[in-house]
Amino acid sequence: MLVRALVVLLLVLNVGVATWWALRTPAAPNAGYEPPLGVAKLQLVSEARPVAKPAASTTAPASVPPPKPAVASTSTPTAPAAPAPTQRAAPPTVAARCFSVGPFNDASAAANARDLLLAVSTKVVPREQSTGSARGWRVYLPAAATLEEAQATAQRIAAAGFNDFFVVRQGGEANSIALGRYRNEDSARRRAQTLTAAGFAARAEPLGDGRTTVWLDLVANDNFDPARAQAAVLAPARPLDCARIR
DSSP states (O other): OHHHHHHHHHHHHHHHHHHHHHHOOOOOOOOOOOOOTTOOOOOOGGGOOOOOOOOOOSSOOOOOOOOOOOOOOOOOOOOOOOOOOOOOOOOOOOOOEEEEEEEESSHHHHHHHHHHHGGGEEEEEEEEEEESOOSEEEEEEOOOSSHHHHHHHHHHHHHTTOOSOEEOOSSTTTTOEEEEEESSHHHHHHHHHHHHHTTOOOEEEEETTOEEEEEEEEEEOTTOOHHHHHHHHTSOEEEOOGGGOO
């Protein structure tokens, strides 16, 4: 009895399960889970589609010859000929004019004339000339305004390393400084030039009947007029070879 009851119970359960399965409402299809942006979606191996491989081409690609290097053109473009510059004719060269103005009997007159001639000349050079017979030469500094000034100059001469001088205290040449006497002109002029180079305006002049005159050798500019120059300095202007002016 018990076995029969179990068999009946099993049949009833099977019938009930079959009836439930037949009458159940199918579940809605799963819309699928969408992963967040940037996260790869999982895929089953069975769902993966095989990737079709491209068929191997049986035809070998045609060989393409390498491009030929470009050959630079050997022809140089001809630049347009520039117009030749117009050459201006050089102004004619004017020969220099030189003159010797004088003579002047003393250095002060020559200095005044030199100042006037510089306005119409590009260069003025004093030149001394000795005339007459001389018994010797002397070198000296002209008289100073006072004895104290002459003595101060004498001290500077000594400090510069010169000797053989003394201050004249009396007579017509008082307050002058004697710088030595010499037998010939060359020695006297060398002494005067040495003192002048040291900053002392020494003069050389003959003793006795001889005397020294001064000439002014100049290179004239375009405004120089010999007649007007002679009237201004009261001494004639004679043409001179410019090569003689040093």
